[in-house]
Amino acid sequence: KLEEFLNFKQLKTSLKEAILLDYYTAGFCWAKEMNFSLIQLSGFMDLLNFLLENLSDNHMTLGDNLKELGKAMAGIGETDSERSGDLNFFSIEQAKAVIDYLNISLFKHYKLYEYLFHSPGEELVISNE
Secondary structure, eight states: OHHHHTTOSOTTTOHHHHHHHHHHHHHHHHHHHTTOOHHHHHHHHHHHHHHHHHHHTTOOOHHHHHHHHHHHHTTTTOSOTTTOOTTTTSOHHHHHHHHHHHHHHTGGGHHHHHHHHHSSOOOOOOOOO
8 A cells, every 4th residue: 555655666676665665664564553543643654754855855964854853843742832843743752752763763774765865876677586
């Protein structure tokens, strides 16, 4: 289903599509295991996509992307609606878990994702044996 939703057409021959499908699938499964509500699950998947787009489209460094994550998570757990961000549907404990997950899934491997998005073209795969 995610393959269709992400509109991946070359999954069997594109290493980039296969890696991204794996990343989104792992994130989705983790969020389901956390028993996130539908709105939390949607917000989490948006956050995954936002951070990857920062890396792929905006060429953000690790430090800049971490700052963006901080802005997105700002105000979680606060009652003042002016301070709370777009992700205020997460509890403080859930927000900590999300940050931990992002650390092990994306930020620890940031250089690999930079290479994936910004290396010279992919090698052509002729067969999927």
